[in-house]
Amino acid sequence: MTSNGKASGKMNTTCRTKGERSGLSSSVVRDLALESGFALAGVSGPESVSDFTRFHSWRTRGLAGGMGYLTDHRGDLRQEPGNLLEGLRSIISAGMVYNGPEPYSTEFAADDLAWISRYAWGEDYHVVLRKRLEELAAKLLTYRDFQWRACVDTAPLLERSLARRAGLGWIGKNTCLIHERVGSWFFLGELLTTLDLAPDAPVPDRCGTCSRCIEACPTQAIIPAPGGRYELDSRLCISYFTIEHRGTVPEDIRPGLGRHVFGCDICQDVCPWNSPRRAAVTQEEVFAPREFAPPLGRMAALTAEEFRNIFRSTPVSRAKYSGFLRNVAIAMGNSGCGDFEVPLRKLAAAEDAVVAEHALWALTQLSRSR
Ligand code: B12
Ligand code: SF4
Ligand code: SF4
Numbered sequence: 001m002t003s004n005g006k007a008s009g010k011m012n013t014t015c016r017t018k019g020e021r022s023g024l025s026s027s028v029v030r031d032l033a034l035e036s037g038f039a040l041a042g043v044s045g046p047e048s049v050s051d052f053t054r055f056h057s058w059r060t061r062g063l064a065g066g067m068g069y070l071t072d073h074r075g076d077l078r079q080e081p082g083n084l085l086e087g088l089r090s091i092i093s094a095g096m097v098y099n100g101p102e103p104y105s106t107e108f109a110a111d112d113l114a115w116i117s118r119y120a121w122g123e124d125y126h127v128v129l130r131k132r133l134e135e136l137a138a139k140l141l142t143y144r145d146f147q148w149r150a151c152v153d154t155a156p157l158l159e160r161s162l163a164r165r166a167g168l169g170w171i172g173k174n175t176c177l178i179h180e181r182v183g184s185w186f187f188l189g190e191l192l193t194t195l196d197l198a199p200d201a202p203v204p205d206r207c208g209t210c211s212r213c214i215e216a217c218p219t220q221a222i223i224p225a226p227g228g229r230y231e232l233d234s235r236l237c238i239s240y241f242t243i244e245h246r247g248t249v250p251e252d253i254r255p256g257l258g259r260h261v262f263g264c265d266i267c268q269d270v271c272p273w274n275s276p277r278r279a280a281v282t283q284e285e286v287f288a289p290r291e292f293a294p295p296l297g298r299m300a301a302l303t304a305e306e307f308r309n310i311f312r313s314t315p316v317s318r319a320k321y322s323g324f325l326r327n328v329a330i331a332m333g334n335s336g337c338g339d340f341e342v343p344l345r346k347l348a349a350a351e352d353a354v355v356a357e358h359a360l361w362a363l364t365q366l367s368r369s370r
Contacts, residue, residue: 333362
């Protein structure tokens with residue numbers, strides 16, 4: 001989930017429509033965002049992010065693991081959104097639902113199938129949301145001339161904090177942003193603008209006494225934060241290891257990864273605000289699964305080219321071929337399925353030393369579980 005480019009605008013070609021339309025309010029912004037496919041939108045001001053102290057304490061205590069883009073100078077930039085656009089006046093935070101009708105990982109108990117997390121099933125959301133934010137900017141430009149910059153995930157912003165202050169939801173104990181009507185299966189993107197818009201108000205926290213996510217996390221990665229609330233220890237989180245971590249996965253972590261080969265949905269699957277009858281479902285074809293719970297055996301046999309073809313322009317490509325096979329080997333070792341000995345022996349002979357070592361570990365696991 002790191003860097004790619006930015007889209008920014010210094011358009012004034014639409015200036016001539018200025019004044020032809022009525023005023024630009026936050027509710028007009030919301031309506032236009034809905035037209036562009038966002039389920040949620042809200043506005044906050046240009047001020048520094050007060051949650052930065054939480055973020056800084058979190059990374060100082062090592063909870064960011066090896067995510068250098070959070071611990072180095074790029075992390076520092078997150079305090080001041082104004083660093084990203086000269087003359088910043090308003091930030092439009094927008095949320096796009098990716099949830100499909102398919103079952104949740106916690107309801108899906110086949111040991112020989114791999115779990116790819118829900119957010120990674122379809123097209124790369126960076127590209128999808130950026131296009132829609134550009135579309136939104138173009139619509140807003142028909143009202144008034146302004147400067148803007150579209151950000152999705154990769155810009156040095158604390159996106160959940162910005163969305164919280166713009167009223168898009170509250171930060172749950174699982175650390176995800178949750179909206180009462182929508183749930184938490186949505187991506188966030190921002191349009192930084194020089195527009196003067198009235199800010200929206202944050203909404204109340206509705207976790208109450210619930211602690212389902214904390215109890216369900218198989219690796220106890222959701223921990224109490226100093227001063228109250230909860231935070232995520234990336235050094236324990238399945239999502240971190242299967243997406244962000246490069247190279248060898250520590251042996252004591254491997255059994256906890258279960259059959260997750262990319263990301264993890266458990267702390268959201270169990271959240272009552274995401275119960276299947278309540279959570280919003282996307283209408284966007286682009287987020288439909290390319291590979292829903294694919295057989296581990298088939299994934300282990302993919303050539304580098306097949307991997308690229310299947311997962312091109314999906315978030316899974318971030319793991320790269322080597323990281324993906326490493327994750328598949330771990331999942332096979334955790335499966336208890338003796339049938340995987342043959343494909344694992346092939347992986348153990350791979351040129352890639354990391355893949356080979358994880359496959360050998362998996363073979364040992366299988367022989368122990370026999
Ligand atoms: C690094 C990162 C990760 C890391 C670390 C996650 C983490 N919880 O910190 C890993 C790889 C583990 C990860 C996993 C996931 N991620 Co991620 N990730 C990011 C990224 C790039 C930075 C997040 C960050 O700064 N983390 C550091 C912590 C300290 O910050 P934070 O979680 O934002 O928390 C802040 C606020 O929430 C606030 N806060 C926290 N608690 C409270 C409580 C109160 C009362 C208040 C007032 C404030 C507050 O303070 C914190 C500091 O600012 C963002 C994009 C971005 N630029 O923000 C996406 C992002 C957070 N991820 C996203 C997604 C979808 C996921 C996954 C669901 C993917 C998956 N299925 O595997 C999981 C969810 C795991 C989880 N429970 O969080 C979405 C979240 C959308 C949402 N509805 O919340 C984002 C916003 C990307 C996007 N543009 O859509 N992710
Ligand atoms: S994403 Fe998975 S491992 Fe990480 S905190 Fe949530 S349940 Fe735990
Ligand atoms: S499972 Fe419960 S505690 Fe966890 S985020 Fe959802 S409502 Fe909050």
